[in-house]
Amino acid sequence: MTLRETAPALRQIVGAAIVDSLARPTALLVARRTAPEQFAGMWEFPGGKVETGESCTDALHRELREELGVDVSLGAEVNGPLPGGWPLNATAVMRVWLAEVAAGDPQPLQDHDELRWIDLADAPALAALSWIPADRPIVSAILELAGS
Numbered sequence: 001m002t003l004r005e006t007a008p009a010l011r012q013i014v015g016a017a018i019v020d021s022l023a024r025p026t027a028l029l030v031a032r033r034t035a036p037e038q039f040a041g042m043w044e045f046p047g048g049k050v051e052t053g054e055s056c057t058d059a060l061h062r063e064l065r066e067e068l069g070v071d072v073s074l075g076a077e078v079n080g081p082l083p084g085g086w087p088l089n090a091t092a093v094m095r096v097w098l099a100e101v102a103a104g105d106p107q108p109l110q111d112h113d114e115l116r117w118i119d120l121a122d123a124p125a126l127a128a129l130s131w132i133p134a135d136r137p138i139v140s141a142i143l144e145l146a147g148s
Ligand SMILES: Nc1nc2c([nH]c(=O)n2[C@H]2C[C@H](O)[C@@H](COP(=O)(O)OP(=O)(O)OP(=O)(O)O)O2)c(=O)[nH]1
Pocket: 013, 014, 015, 039, 043, 044, 045, 046, 047, 048, 049, 050, 063, 088, 092, 094, 111, 132, 134, 135
């Protein structure tokens, strides 16, 4: 019998790049995490882990209802370099979609202590935020999408 090492599956995370308008995006909603300690105070895309048996988009709608109290319409996916989207760390990858609020007023109900709309034309203001480091290439991809 041959023992073969199999790489453990990567944990699938989903996130939303919520913009003011999918048709003509001019601002991006960013969220500041409260936990865990390693990420507290850092800015990110609202979202979270996909649960067993859940589709990525169902998970994203659920997370946005829980965290921000909003229903969204999803736009294009912000494609990353991997089948699971963007690499976050050794064990997780994140798929990200552009999104627009369809119902509700975003509030930091859970997992965040502040939300902020940032002008997409102000790249330095976006870059100045203390992002979770793995998110920076995603921010660049969103700026490219929004500018095209
Ligand atoms: N939501 C989100 N998580 C991110 C981003 N960037 C990044 O590295 N992560 C990491 C942080 C966490 O280790 C993981 C997401 O886990 P989470 O804590 O948000 O998931 P969750 O809401 O389902 O939380 P829980 O059920 O475990 O409490 O991905 C991002 O932009 N958004």
